[in-house]
Amino acid sequence: MSTYQVTHLATGEHVTRPGVLLNPHYKPAGKGRREVDPSVEAYHAQLPHYGSTILHSLPSIAHELGFAHVFLKDESTRFGLPSFKILGGSWAVHRALCSRLDLDASATTLETVKQAITTRKAADVRLVTCTEGNWGRAVSRMAKYYAIPATIYVPGFMNEYTRSLIRGEGADVKVLDDGSYDDTIAAVQHDTETHPDALMVMDTSWPGYTEIPGWVTEGYSTLMTEVDRQVVAQTDGASLPVLAVASVGVGSWAHSVVSHYHTSSPRHGGNKIVTVEPIAAACFKESLQCNAITPIRTGHTIMNGMNCGTASTIAWPVLRDGVYAAVTVNDWESHGCVQELQALDANAGPCGAATLAALRKVCNEQMIGKEERKAMCVVLFSTEGRREYDVPP
Structure with missing residues (x-):
């Protein structure tokens, strides 16, 4: 062996x-x-x-x-x-937005959430996550569907082709040149802690952050x-x-x-x-x-x-x-x-x-x-x- x-x-x-x-x-x-x-x-x-x-x-x-x-x-x-990442990403983003807007996720459509973001003046919500590629692109696609911004942190080993695909979804890609995936997690946490508009949507969990990753798995x-x-x-x-x-x-x-x-x-x-x-x-x-x-x-x-x-x-x-x-x-x-x-x-x-x-x-x-x-x-x-x-x- x-x-x-x-x-x-x-x-x-x-x-x-x-x-x-x-x-x-x-x-x-x-x-x-x-x-x-x-x-x-x-x-x-x-x-x-x-x-x-x-x-x-x-x-x-x-x-x-x-x-x-x-x-x-x-x-x-x-x-x-x-x-496949958009299956988990879409459901997690939907549930997270519904939670922020106090809506019943199981009975609320995508269009209803989009309307609520506008009419309730909650438009200053920004999705924040990190990725090695497909997860970040999926979250960025969902941000595009809901017409809200997204910030995606990526490790230095990601090639320019993959970065450009994520940017092509309309996201702001932030590259940690010498960073690992674990380093990008820390960057996402810092962004979320220091900016009230940031809504962290991650597919990994740690003590104190489990609800949204659970929704990813459900998706x-x-x-x-x-x-x-x-x-x-x-x-x-x-x-x-x-x-x-x-x-x-x-x-x-x-x-x-x-x-x-x-x-x-x-x-x-x-x-x-x-x-x-x-x-x-x-x-x-x-x-x-x-x-x-x-x-x-x-x-x-x-x-x-x-x-x-x-x-x-x-x-x-x-x-x-x-x-x-x-x-x-x-x-x-x-x-x-x-x-x-x-x-x-x-x-x-x-x-x-x-x-x-x-x-x-x-x-x-x-x-x-x-x-x-x-x-x-x-x-x-x-x-x-x-x-x-x-x-x-």
Whole structure:
């Protein structure tokens, strides 16, 4: 088994870790269960370009690895953006604005909120967040829909192409030239503390800031119920246990995946969730190794959307109990899977393609036995479409 090195941010300690970890804290019947709020999908149906994204069937990979089915959920066209992030971002922005305006979010439309911002003279509200790319663009798009300004803090490693996409949504992009993602979080906190118009909308949480990140996780439920419908349609209604492979940055997306597949519904009995992170930023896996949230020093990776050094506090207990195995991949493995999926007509960027690399590692390490695989349906969540990045050497 391959290994990699990680540095703890607080102590500077260097440790060597295996590339794949079978979660020693696994308790799939534990925390994280939640009922789907139907008002979430009803709200999403109001947004421009509403519609389901593609669920690709990958029979060649299913045959190679011995699964009943392998599917890839392609989020490259969600609401006209190349990522799933707007699902969580839109619902969180809606709920946050409704809270500020004292409106019932479940019974209030996008147009009603826009009108209330104007008529109640509450227009001096500004969305503030940070991003490695897709999250910031999603929040900026929502600011455009509500006709309010947005300030997006970005780390220095973000390329100019990605910055320009966020600016193209009308946002004010503030670059921390030598800053990491964790540094941008601090900048967002400072902005919010010093400017009364700032409304912080983050997809990660920390003590004292949990409500809005919780709404982000709720927003992703639309994707999960959509996948359920598509899998049923493509398997003729067969009730098979699911092996879901999801990427982890701060953890809000994986939180939604674990919560969904560990519901009490009989259809979801025997499900397993595998997470994937780049070796340059495996903050969740390191937290599993230490059995506590453990901030780490991050490095460069083409998987920008996962380049995070600290796990979200509300996601952590759900992931700790509900993730079956945590996997790391390097840039070359991710890039190779981008090319492989492209040949199969699936539009996946490095974060999305990493799920295929992780699936192969789990199989190679026999963490899912060959007999068990025969009756399993795999869902790979490709969270972003193809984008510019430097091909690894």
